[in-house]
Amino acid sequence: MEQEAKKRSLRMITYGLYVLTAKDGDEVSAGTVNWLSQASFAPPLVMVGVKKDSHLHALVEKTQKIAVSILDAGQKDIAGDFFRPTKVEGSQINGHEFEFSTVYTLPLLTECPAWFEAQVTDTVSRGDHTVFVAEVTGAGVRQPDALPLVMRETGWFYGG
Template structure:
Protein backbone atom coordinates (compact mmCIF):
# COMPACT_ATOMS: atom_id res chain seq x y z
CA UNK A 1 0.00 0.00 0.00
CA UNK A 2 1.46 3.33 -1.05
CA UNK A 3 0.36 6.35 0.92
CA UNK A 4 1.02 9.87 -0.30
CA UNK A 5 1.37 12.47 2.43
CA UNK A 6 1.91 16.12 1.62
CA UNK A 7 5.46 16.90 2.78
CA UNK A 8 4.63 20.42 4.01
CA UNK A 9 1.71 19.13 6.08
CA UNK A 10 3.87 16.31 7.45
CA UNK A 11 6.61 18.79 8.45
CA UNK A 12 3.98 21.07 9.96
CA UNK A 13 2.52 18.24 12.02
CA UNK A 14 5.94 17.21 13.32
CA UNK A 15 6.79 20.83 14.12
CA UNK A 16 3.89 20.90 16.54
CA UNK A 17 5.58 18.35 18.75
CA UNK A 18 7.73 20.28 21.21
CA UNK A 19 11.03 18.60 21.94
CA UNK A 20 14.13 19.12 23.96
CA UNK A 21 17.35 20.06 22.19
CA UNK A 22 20.60 18.16 22.40
CA UNK A 23 24.01 18.37 20.78
CA UNK A 24 25.32 14.95 19.79
CA UNK A 25 29.07 14.66 19.29
CA UNK A 26 31.81 12.24 18.40
CA UNK A 27 35.51 12.52 17.65
CA UNK A 28 36.96 10.70 14.64
CA UNK A 29 40.65 10.72 13.74
CA UNK A 30 41.16 13.63 16.15
CA UNK A 31 38.45 15.76 14.54
CA UNK A 32 35.33 16.72 16.49
CA UNK A 33 31.98 16.21 14.79
CA UNK A 34 28.75 17.50 16.30
CA UNK A 35 25.14 18.16 15.36
CA UNK A 36 22.06 19.61 16.98
CA UNK A 37 19.37 16.99 17.46
CA UNK A 38 15.76 17.14 18.47
CA UNK A 39 15.23 13.54 17.32
CA UNK A 40 16.62 12.06 20.53
CA UNK A 41 14.83 9.93 23.11
CA UNK A 42 15.21 7.30 25.78
CA UNK A 43 14.61 3.70 24.77
CA UNK A 44 15.18 1.58 27.89
CA UNK A 45 16.16 1.94 31.53
CA UNK A 46 17.53 -1.61 31.82
CA UNK A 47 19.85 -1.66 30.00
CA UNK A 48 20.19 2.11 29.71
CA UNK A 49 19.55 2.85 26.01
CA UNK A 50 18.88 6.03 24.05
CA UNK A 51 18.46 6.76 20.37
CA UNK A 52 19.27 9.59 18.03
CA UNK A 53 18.54 10.02 14.35
CA UNK A 54 21.32 11.25 12.05
CA UNK A 55 20.78 12.56 8.53
CA UNK A 56 22.62 10.26 6.11
CA UNK A 57 24.26 13.10 4.16
CA UNK A 58 25.75 14.87 7.19
CA UNK A 59 29.46 14.77 8.03
CA UNK A 60 28.49 13.66 11.53
CA UNK A 61 26.76 10.56 10.14
CA UNK A 62 29.88 8.98 8.65
CA UNK A 63 32.00 9.93 11.66
CA UNK A 64 29.64 8.43 14.26
CA UNK A 65 29.27 5.22 12.23
CA UNK A 66 33.06 4.92 12.13
CA UNK A 67 33.64 5.58 15.84
CA UNK A 68 30.68 3.81 17.44
CA UNK A 69 30.78 6.22 20.40
CA UNK A 70 28.94 9.49 20.92
CA UNK A 71 28.06 12.03 23.54
CA UNK A 72 24.74 13.73 24.17
CA UNK A 73 24.59 17.17 25.75
CA UNK A 74 21.00 17.95 26.79
CA UNK A 75 21.00 21.72 26.42
CA UNK A 76 19.84 24.24 28.98
CA UNK A 77 18.06 27.42 27.91
CA UNK A 78 21.42 29.19 27.90
CA UNK A 79 22.59 26.86 25.10
CA UNK A 80 20.62 28.62 22.33
CA UNK A 81 23.72 29.89 20.49
CA UNK A 82 25.40 26.48 20.79
CA UNK A 83 22.33 24.77 19.35
CA UNK A 84 22.10 27.23 16.46
CA UNK A 85 25.81 26.82 15.65
CA UNK A 86 25.67 23.03 15.47
CA UNK A 87 22.41 23.13 13.48
CA UNK A 88 24.08 25.24 10.77
CA UNK A 89 25.04 23.08 7.78
CA UNK A 90 28.31 23.87 6.08
CA UNK A 91 30.05 25.37 9.11
CA UNK A 92 33.83 24.82 9.08
CA UNK A 93 34.70 21.40 10.47
CA UNK A 94 38.12 22.42 11.77
CA UNK A 95 37.96 24.21 15.12
CA UNK A 96 34.14 24.12 15.20
CA UNK A 97 34.34 23.95 19.01
CA UNK A 98 36.35 27.18 19.26
CA UNK A 99 34.38 29.56 21.46
CA UNK A 100 31.99 26.81 22.63
CA UNK A 101 32.39 25.98 26.32
CA UNK A 102 32.86 22.21 26.56
CA UNK A 103 34.68 19.44 28.36
CA UNK A 104 35.73 15.93 27.36
CA UNK A 105 34.01 12.78 28.50
CA UNK A 106 35.73 9.49 29.32
CA UNK A 107 35.41 8.43 25.65
CA UNK A 108 37.02 11.68 24.47
CA UNK A 109 33.82 13.13 23.01
CA UNK A 110 33.10 16.82 23.51
CA UNK A 111 30.27 17.56 25.95
CA UNK A 112 28.80 21.06 25.89
CA UNK A 113 28.94 22.95 29.19
CA UNK A 114 25.63 24.80 28.67
CA UNK A 115 23.73 21.59 29.40
CA UNK A 116 21.43 20.14 32.02
CA UNK A 117 22.84 16.64 31.58
CA UNK A 118 25.35 14.61 29.62
CA UNK A 119 25.41 11.04 28.35
CA UNK A 120 28.14 9.02 26.71
CA UNK A 121 27.01 6.17 24.50
CA UNK A 122 28.30 3.17 22.64
CA UNK A 123 26.35 2.24 19.50
CA UNK A 124 24.53 -1.09 19.84
CA UNK A 125 22.17 -0.84 16.86
CA UNK A 126 22.09 0.95 13.51
CA UNK A 127 18.79 0.93 11.61
CA UNK A 128 17.72 2.47 8.32
CA UNK A 129 15.22 5.27 8.81
CA UNK A 130 14.62 6.66 5.31
CA UNK A 131 16.84 9.71 4.86
CA UNK A 132 18.15 9.23 8.42
CA UNK A 133 19.90 6.46 10.32
CA UNK A 134 18.53 5.48 13.72
CA UNK A 135 21.38 4.98 16.18
CA UNK A 136 20.66 3.19 19.44
CA UNK A 137 23.35 3.59 22.05
CA UNK A 138 24.00 2.00 25.39
CA UNK A 139 24.71 4.70 27.94
CA UNK A 140 28.18 4.17 29.40
CA UNK A 141 28.31 7.36 31.49
CA UNK A 142 25.80 9.95 32.69
CA UNK A 143 25.99 13.19 34.64
CA UNK A 144 23.52 15.93 35.61
CA UNK A 145 23.77 19.54 36.75
CA UNK A 146 21.75 20.58 39.76
CA UNK A 147 22.40 24.32 39.39
CA UNK A 148 20.35 24.68 36.17
CA UNK A 149 16.77 23.55 35.56
CA UNK A 150 15.49 25.39 32.48
CA UNK A 151 15.66 23.21 29.36
CA UNK A 152 16.04 24.50 25.83
CA UNK A 153 12.99 23.48 23.82
CA UNK A 154 12.19 23.55 20.11
CA UNK A 155 8.70 24.11 18.71
CA UNK A 156 7.66 25.14 15.17
CA UNK A 157 11.20 26.30 14.27
CA UNK A 158 11.49 28.45 17.41
CA UNK A 159 13.40 28.03 20.63
CA UNK A 160 11.64 28.28 23.97
CA UNK A 161 11.66 27.00 27.51
CA UNK A 162 9.03 25.68 29.87
CA UNK A 163 6.50 27.55 31.93
CA UNK A 164 5.87 25.55 35.06
CA UNK A 165 2.20 25.03 35.82
CA UNK A 166 0.98 24.30 39.34
CA UNK A 167 -0.08 20.79 38.32
CA UNK A 168 2.42 18.10 37.47
CA UNK A 169 2.12 14.46 36.58
CA UNK A 170 2.37 13.67 40.29
CA UNK A 171 -0.22 16.23 41.43
CA UNK A 172 -2.68 15.25 38.67
CA UNK A 173 -2.20 11.56 39.43
CA UNK A 174 -2.47 12.21 43.16
CA UNK A 175 -5.75 14.10 42.74
CA UNK A 176 -7.46 10.97 41.39
CA UNK A 177 -6.84 8.92 44.51
Protein backbone atom coordinates in the same frame (compact mmCIF):
# COMPACT_ATOMS: atom_id res chain seq x y z
CA MET B 1 -1.89 10.60 2.50
CA GLU B 2 -2.60 14.28 2.74
CA GLN B 3 0.86 15.85 2.73
CA GLU B 4 -0.03 19.00 4.66
CA ALA B 5 -1.68 16.91 7.40
CA LYS B 6 1.39 14.65 7.55
CA LYS B 7 3.65 17.69 7.94
CA ARG B 8 1.49 19.45 10.54
CA SER B 9 0.88 16.28 12.51
CA LEU B 10 4.54 15.30 12.68
CA ARG B 11 5.48 18.85 13.65
CA MET B 12 3.28 18.53 16.74
CA ILE B 13 5.71 15.97 18.19
CA THR B 14 7.47 17.68 21.09
CA TYR B 15 11.28 17.84 21.10
CA GLY B 16 14.23 19.16 23.02
CA LEU B 17 17.50 20.34 21.46
CA TYR B 18 20.86 18.73 22.07
CA VAL B 19 24.43 18.98 20.81
CA LEU B 20 25.46 15.55 19.57
CA THR B 21 29.19 14.91 19.39
CA ALA B 22 31.44 12.20 17.99
CA LYS B 23 35.20 11.81 17.71
CA ASP B 24 37.59 9.62 15.74
CA GLY B 25 41.18 10.31 16.74
CA ASP B 26 41.69 14.06 16.21
CA GLU B 27 38.60 14.33 14.03
CA VAL B 28 35.63 15.85 15.88
CA SER B 29 32.07 16.49 14.79
CA ALA B 30 29.32 18.31 16.68
CA GLY B 31 25.80 19.08 15.56
CA THR B 32 22.52 20.27 17.03
CA VAL B 33 19.82 17.61 16.88
CA ASN B 34 16.21 17.33 17.99
CA TRP B 35 15.39 13.79 16.86
CA LEU B 36 16.53 12.22 20.11
CA SER B 37 14.68 10.22 22.77
CA GLN B 38 15.20 7.69 25.53
CA ALA B 39 13.96 4.30 24.31
CA SER B 40 14.46 1.79 27.19
CA PHE B 41 15.03 1.77 30.99
CA ALA B 42 16.99 -1.48 31.19
CA PRO B 43 19.35 -1.35 29.53
CA PRO B 44 19.23 2.46 29.33
CA LEU B 45 18.84 3.08 25.60
CA VAL B 46 18.50 6.27 23.61
CA MET B 47 17.76 6.69 19.91
CA VAL B 48 18.81 9.52 17.64
CA GLY B 49 18.15 10.25 13.96
CA VAL B 50 21.31 11.44 12.20
CA LYS B 51 21.39 12.90 8.69
CA LYS B 52 23.07 10.43 6.37
CA ASP B 53 25.12 12.96 4.39
CA SER B 54 26.53 14.67 7.50
CA HIS B 55 30.05 14.54 8.91
CA LEU B 56 28.49 13.59 12.23
CA HIS B 57 26.95 10.52 10.61
CA ALA B 58 30.29 9.43 9.17
CA LEU B 59 31.96 9.61 12.60
CA VAL B 60 29.14 7.90 14.52
CA GLU B 61 28.96 5.12 11.94
CA LYS B 62 32.71 4.61 12.17
CA THR B 63 33.23 4.84 15.93
CA GLN B 64 29.80 3.60 17.16
CA LYS B 65 29.98 6.09 20.04
CA ILE B 66 28.04 9.26 20.79
CA ALA B 67 27.94 11.97 23.43
CA VAL B 68 25.05 14.34 24.06
CA SER B 69 25.27 17.76 25.70
CA ILE B 70 21.83 18.83 26.92
CA LEU B 71 21.05 22.48 26.23
CA ASP B 72 19.52 24.76 28.85
CA ALA B 73 16.43 26.91 28.14
CA GLY B 74 18.70 29.96 27.78
CA GLN B 75 21.08 28.32 25.31
CA LYS B 76 19.29 28.82 21.97
CA ASP B 77 22.35 30.72 20.72
CA ILE B 78 24.57 27.71 21.41
CA ALA B 79 22.15 25.48 19.47
CA GLY B 80 22.47 27.92 16.56
CA ASP B 81 26.26 27.64 16.60
CA PHE B 82 26.07 23.90 15.92
CA PHE B 83 24.01 24.00 12.73
CA ARG B 84 27.29 25.00 11.10
CA PRO B 85 30.24 22.74 10.20
CA THR B 86 32.44 21.82 13.16
CA LYS B 87 35.54 23.92 13.81
CA VAL B 88 37.86 23.03 16.69
CA GLU B 89 40.18 25.82 17.91
CA GLY B 90 42.22 25.10 21.04
CA SER B 91 39.83 24.20 23.83
CA GLN B 92 36.75 25.33 21.90
CA ILE B 93 34.37 23.80 19.36
CA ASN B 94 32.50 26.39 17.30
CA GLY B 95 33.45 28.99 19.93
CA HIS B 96 32.38 26.95 22.98
CA GLU B 97 34.62 25.37 25.63
CA PHE B 98 34.65 21.60 25.76
CA GLU B 99 36.06 18.84 27.92
CA PHE B 100 36.18 15.08 27.44
CA SER B 101 33.70 12.52 28.68
CA THR B 102 34.82 9.96 31.24
CA VAL B 103 34.24 6.66 29.42
CA TYR B 104 34.90 7.32 25.71
CA THR B 105 36.70 10.72 25.87
CA LEU B 106 34.17 12.37 23.60
CA PRO B 107 33.78 16.17 23.53
CA LEU B 108 31.19 17.71 25.88
CA LEU B 109 30.19 21.38 26.00
CA THR B 110 31.12 22.62 29.49
CA GLU B 111 28.38 25.30 29.45
CA CYS B 112 25.63 22.67 29.27
CA PRO B 113 23.79 21.56 32.44
CA ALA B 114 24.01 17.80 31.79
CA TRP B 115 25.42 15.20 29.42
CA PHE B 116 25.61 11.52 28.67
CA GLU B 117 27.64 9.24 26.44
CA ALA B 118 26.56 6.02 24.79
CA GLN B 119 27.65 3.03 22.75
CA VAL B 120 25.69 2.32 19.55
CA THR B 121 24.00 -1.08 19.75
CA ASP B 122 21.65 -1.04 16.74
CA THR B 123 21.28 0.86 13.49
CA VAL B 124 18.24 1.46 11.28
CA SER B 125 19.34 2.94 7.97
CA ARG B 126 16.04 2.99 6.07
CA GLY B 127 15.50 6.72 5.51
CA ASP B 128 17.50 9.87 4.77
CA HIS B 129 18.52 9.80 8.44
CA THR B 130 19.95 6.77 10.23
CA VAL B 131 18.42 5.88 13.59
CA PHE B 132 21.21 4.93 15.96
CA VAL B 133 20.10 3.12 19.10
CA ALA B 134 22.73 3.45 21.81
CA GLU B 135 23.24 2.26 25.38
CA VAL B 136 24.07 4.98 27.91
CA THR B 137 27.34 4.15 29.67
CA GLY B 138 28.25 7.47 31.30
CA ALA B 139 26.46 10.63 32.42
CA GLY B 140 27.06 13.81 34.37
CA VAL B 141 25.07 16.72 35.77
CA ARG B 142 26.54 20.19 36.32
CA GLN B 143 23.32 22.08 37.10
CA PRO B 144 20.64 19.84 38.65
CA ASP B 145 17.91 22.52 38.57
CA ALA B 146 18.37 23.51 34.92
CA LEU B 147 15.35 23.59 32.60
CA PRO B 148 16.11 22.06 29.19
CA LEU B 149 15.71 23.93 25.90
CA VAL B 150 12.40 23.12 24.19
CA MET B 151 12.22 23.09 20.38
CA ARG B 152 8.73 24.68 20.24
CA GLU B 153 9.97 27.79 22.05
CA THR B 154 12.75 28.43 19.52
CA GLY B 155 10.37 28.87 16.56
CA TRP B 156 12.50 26.39 14.59
CA PHE B 157 11.24 23.26 12.87
CA TYR B 158 13.02 20.09 11.84
CA GLY B 159 10.44 17.52 10.91
CA GLY B 160 7.18 17.21 9.04
